[in-house]
Amino acid sequence: MRTYDLTPFYRSTVGFDRLFNLLDQTTSDGSPGYPPYNIERTGENSYRITVAVSGFSKDELSIVAKENTLTIKGEKVANENSKSEVLYRGIAARAFERAFQLADFVQVKDASLENGLLHVDLVREIPEAKKPRQIAINASAQATQVIEGEKAAA
Known part of the structure; x- marks a missing residue:
């Protein structure tokens, strides 16, 4: 089996300790x-x-x-109370x-x-804060009025 030394990554990263610990655990044969x-x-x-x-x-x-x-x-x-061998x-x-x-x-x-x-x-x-939520799209009535007003003025 190959062994990987993740020590250089420990020195150059911050906050990834848990990830590297999981990698160490999965590559070791110590799990019975x-x-x-x-x-x-x-x-x-x-x-x-x-x-x-x-x-x-x-x-x-x-x-x-x-x-x-x-x-x-x-x-x-x-x-300890068992009398049998x-x-x-x-x-x-x-x-x-x-x-x-x-x-x-x-x-x-x-x-x-x-x-x-x-x-x-x-x-x-x-x-609930982490679940995806649907966002309604609102159509602006003022934008269409401005465009029509510009066409009439031109």
């Missing part, structure tokens, strides 16, 4: 494949992130939305952290855990 997830579009302005978190309870998961980043963390609590551990119970970059005006609407799947519903709510 656990747990698997889906991103679905459920409507014109609504989305759903589904993360496979089998074996985790609601208390062992946390969802944090900060600025334009959604972070889902899972940490298994060790069960595990001979083979094939079910993954490792801690994880999965971060998603959200677009502007995307908010977390709801989160639910069912059948080992964590569903996080998102909605894009654009403020």
Whole structure:
């Protein structure tokens, strides 16, 4: 894999730190494949992130939305009271952290855990001030009168 050094751009630009951080994150191989997830579009302005978190309870998961980043963390609590001895551990119970970059005006609407799947519903709510608006075109009656008046005087 190729590696790119973005250091010269950091020195010569102002305000593009977030962009370069995103580029660094996408080119790195440090993002694990656990747990698997889906991103679905459920409507014109609504989305759903589904993360496979089998074996985790609601208390062992946390969802944090900060600025334009959604972070889902899972940490298994060790069960000290169990009297049995595990001979083979094939079910993954490792801690994880999965971060998603959200677009502007995307908010977390709801989160639910069912059948080992964590569903996080998102909605894009654009403020009225940012929505496009239709501008009416007014025809000026004075401009046509002046032109007609000039024709009569000539």
